[in-house]
Amino acid sequence: MSYQQPHSRISVLSTSSVSSGEHLSPAASSTRFSLPSIPTTPNALARPSSSAARPSIYDRPLTKPRPDVSAAAFTFLLSELVQYTQKRVSGINDLERRLNTLGYRIGSRVLELMAWRAEGASKTPKREIRFLPALMSVHTQVWRAVFGKPADGIEKSVENADEYMIIDNDPLIERYISVPKDMSQLSCSSFTAGIVEAVLDGLGFPARVTAHNTPTTQFPSRTTILIKLEKSVLEREEVLK
């Protein structure tokens, strides 16, 4: 039953958005994906006058509006997100993979927005093209943009040249999550791993990023984000040296 509901809701939404698009603007029905000013829900359809006055996403400034988002609101949203995902997966690996995918969607946006805020006013905006500075900016800038503080450490694997680790002693994501004993390998920081993966991917350093619990007595929720770079990245770094 619980699986029935989301399906029917999705189908209702999509049919209504198609019909509203056709109904309101036959020429531009395809704009329904990216134009918030074109109503796509029945609720918005009911009051078309307000939708005309509603500002589009292009009217909103990109500069940071307020310093912080409430941690409680964030935790609540994340909790729902994990529950939603968990209902739809068959195992821990699958759950981590899906959380990673959700994080990826955040990461690709964080990267562009962060870079715009940092470089948008610059005369000669720069991109990161070397791996180590990029990793440093993930450790400080990305963490600061997403969690409000830099991560606690970066390590390079001794055994494998293509492995790097970002360490967070007390990840915000796991602060109010206690994983049941039978799922002890699960790390909800897979969400963070997805963010890191998207940022590195966007900058041109494709990698596989995973999250692992590495508790210490002092920091019981200490988490390591493991970055395994693709071969091409190391080869490129060699050339650029």
Next chain:
Amino acid sequence: MPSFALMSHHLFLLSPSDTPLYSLTHYSTKPTSTVASPLSSNLPNWSTSAFAGTLTALSGAGSSAHQTASGTVRMGGGQDRHVIQMIANASLDAIEDIMKTQNAMFLKSVDKFNEWTISAFITPGNMKFVLLHEGKNDDGIKSFFTDVWELYVKTMLNPFHTAHTPIKSLVFDARVRASAKKNL
């Protein structure tokens, strides 16, 4: 060439996987000095050939309007859609070479093809903005790209947008056109 040449600009937004998400053709009449290609004047009129457009375009035959057989005025060589797309696509090789070693987002005049100069802008997330232009106008192009970048970031913050969604927003289109009018 008259001092008020009709200049055309062609903008393409390409996703990291090189899918075209948005394209724009913009004409401006800013006074600019263009140098007519010597090759174009030596070429006979190909208008009877089925490949007329392609050949005149590849020869770099100016951007003056030609009178076609059907009597309608159409833009002359270099204005054919498929040729423009081909030139833009061909420039991607040059862009990808340069972006590996240069960390600037704005890459001015990365490639040249007859009368076309190609400038590009690479966002941190590896979106590529490619602009084909005829004249030299680095500052204008730079501020145009900066505007498009801001609009693109706003677009991609929309949860319904993915890296492969074509940008069909009318507001986006209008803003890009406004910036093109101002800067190009």
